[in-house]
Amino acid sequence: MTATRKYVVFFVALLVASVVGIAAAQPTEVTVRVLSRGGGFLGAPAGGAEVTLRDARTGELLARGMTEGSPGDIERIMGAASGRDGRIATEETARFSTSLDLQRPRLVEVTAIGPMGEEQAANRATATQWIVPGHHLTGGDGWVIEIPGLAVAIDSAPTALTLNDEPAGVDVRASITMMCGCPIEPGGRWDADDFHLAVLVYRDGERLREQPLSYAGEPSRFGTRVEVTEPGAYELVVYAHQPDTGNTGVDRVAFVAESDQAALDPVAAAMARCGMKSTQAADDGTGAVAADGL
Known part of the structure; x- marks a missing residue:
């Protein structure tokens, strides 16, 4: 059998095997x-x-x-x-x-x-x-x-906050449902009383406290008001836990709180973040700024 004929036989056999495989x-x-x-x-x-x-x-x-x-x-x-x-x-x-x-x-x-x-x-x-x-x-x-799990989504929270002489309040609202989208509410099939719902408050990476969330009047809507008294980088972590099943869900949001003085003086705010104190120089026509610690 010639080499060409051998190749033809080989490819025909391969094609037949492929067709048989597809058919099978x-x-x-x-x-x-x-x-x-x-x-x-x-x-x-x-x-x-x-x-x-x-x-x-x-x-x-x-x-x-x-x-x-x-x-x-x-x-x-x-x-x-x-x-x-x-x-x-x-x-x-x-x-x-x-x-x-x-x-x-x-x-x-x-x-x-x-x-x-x-x-x-x-x-x-x-x-x-x-x-x-x-x-x-x-x-x-x-x-x-x-x-497993719970679907937690923060609906409203600030991205920035300006503080004056009085503490500021931040309203935190979240949607919390089963993973199927089924509602959680007081007295419902998924009773809110059977869940632990709370927000963890962090400032500059340090945990400050935990606050419970309350029912906000609509199915699967919960919230609370977080008091902010000091400037810093804040993170709010809303979580829900269902002890009977182990289901847990988390969502988080971050914002920066600045004093009203820092908001008016962006140079001072930037220097404060670097740990420096600053004073605005008297206007001598040059716009120069004097800073302690430089």
Whole structure:
């Protein structure tokens, strides 16, 4: 057999093997749902969750998308009658569905990130599972991934503050929900009394105090007034903790408080930050500034 004929036979065999391999691949349906720990599923109210499927051994990307749908039937999800093995999802419950063309069993890794509507609060959860060609992973609730945490977002706080002879008050307002976007409120399904809600106050990196947050009159809205008495670089850290589940969420904001004198005299303010005292020279027509410690 000539060398040319050998090459032709080789490429024909390779092509046949490729075609047979493609033909042997079986569509395999996969449904993934992302559940907020102690809450509902991550769907439209939470901005959904990003779901990624990869081959756990090679890292090959198999599918990626967003969960879409409702948080589900909350009474069914939270009700004791559902039990650990009972189905809690309905047809409207948020999910990500895809079809994988598989030729052989694969160990698949799923990664869920959410809620995407509150990216500063988003957490990541990962799990692995074998998937066999032609054996769909859609039964029951599908592949359910649990996301822990609470979604905390500061709605209002200053970026700068000027102090005079009287202490200044800073109003801090935050939205706090379950990761599914489900509301937290006094006497509700997620009772505010079952959560520890507070703000930590720091000045120049040192912790000053912790203040509790109070219900602000609307579902999932909480706030307090932080008193600021001294200049400095402040950081406010709002956090929420649910002792029964361990769910925790955090958001933070920073601002600078300056005395009214420093605000009027930017040169003095800059020098004060460097630890120097300054006095404004008498106007001699040159605009010169005299500074102690130089």
